[in-house]
Amino acid sequence: MSKSSSDYALPVNGKRTPAGVARLDPNSFVPLYHQLKEILKSSIAAGVWKANEMIPSENELAASYDVAVGTVKKALAELTREGFILRRQGKGTFVARPDFGRSFFRFFRFDLDQASDSVVPVSKVLFAGASQPPARVREVLRLSKRERVLQIKRLRAFNDLPLMYEDLYLPEKIFAGLDRIDISRELLYPIYDSRFNTPIIWADEFLEPRLATPEVAGHLCITPGDPVIFLERIAYSFEDKPVEFRASFGRGDRFRYHIELR
Numbered sequence: 001m002s003k004s005s006s007d008y009a010l011p012v013n014g015k016r017t018p019a020g021v022a023r024l025d026p027n028s029f030v031p032l033y034h035q036l037k038e039i040l041k042s043s044i045a046a047g048v049w050k051a052n053e054m055i056p057s058e059n060e061l062a063a064s065y066d067v068a069v070g071t072v073k074k075a076l077a078e079l080t081r082e083g084f085i086l087r088r089q090g091k092g093t094f095v096a097r098p099d100f101g102r103s104f105f106r107f108f109r110f111d112l113d114q115a116s117d118s119v120v121p122v123s124k125v126l127f128a129g130a131s132q133p134p135a136r137v138r139e140v141l142r143l144s145k146r147e148r149v150l151q152i153k154r155l156r157a158f159n160d161l162p163l164m165y166e167d168l169y170l171p172e173k174i175f176a177g178l179d180r181i182d183i184s185r186e187l188l189y190p191i192y193d194s195r196f197n198t199p200i201i202w203a204d205e206f207l208e209p210r211l212a213t214p215e216v217a218g219h220l221c222i223t224p225g226d227p228v229i230f231l232e233r234i235a236y237s238f239e240d241k242p243v244e245f246r247a248s249f250g251r252g253d254r255f256r257y258h259i260e261l262r
Contacts, residue, residue, distance in 0.1 A: 033074035045238035128179035227252030
């Protein structure tokens with residue numbers, strides 16, 4: 001059964017507006033398409049539409065907000081470019097979720113044929129609990145001096161071969177209780193979304209070569225001074241809010257970089 005515009009928490013001819021979401025202002029210096037884009041982003045953040053759920057059609061949105069279809073098209077094009085929605089030819093427009101499941105395999109190769117994008121490396125949690133964040137983590141996650149983090153140290157392995165040692169920091173006020181969840185064979189980002197209503201929308205990732213410290217070498221079963229690849233990731237949820245700081249050390253002998261340019 002299809003949904004009409006009245007089924008959505010959207011303003012219809014200016015009569016109804018979700019809490020915290022502004023109406024379009026034709027007198028504003030901000031272009032109407034940009035105003036509409038921000039309103040739709042806020043609606044997604046508020047849970048009006050869930051992942052993989054279809055949003056109203058271009059004509060419905062145009063009627064609801066009393067704007068031209070061309071304005072709607074431009075707003076949706078921006079949301080598509082930013083990764084918030086997915087346009088499916090002949091089917092409609094859907095809320096998107098980035099697939100971070102392949103990120104691990106983008107950088108590290110395996111000598112076994114059965115390794116594929118669908119395989120989730122086994123995680124051994126070495127530590128999980130509340131802690132005071134280092135200064136850089138506090139700055140990156142925009143935490144006050146009193147706020148604590150949930151810290152997770154884990155080792156990721158494939159067929160008993162340790163490939164990556166990770167140190168993660170999450171705001172405790174958002175992810176309280178995550179340390180009690182078994183993540184040994186689960187990806188974290190679906191858990192963030194389903195259990196804590198905090199989907200990861202995008203991430204910054206930095207890569208550099210380093211030499212293994214005795215601690216890192218011990219975890220990865222290599223020799224101190226061996227080459228490792230250091231990955232730093234800052235992951236963001238809605239409204240560009242940073243919610244995860246992750247420092248990872250991968251074995252240099254299993255490293256491969258791949259990027260597709262079109």
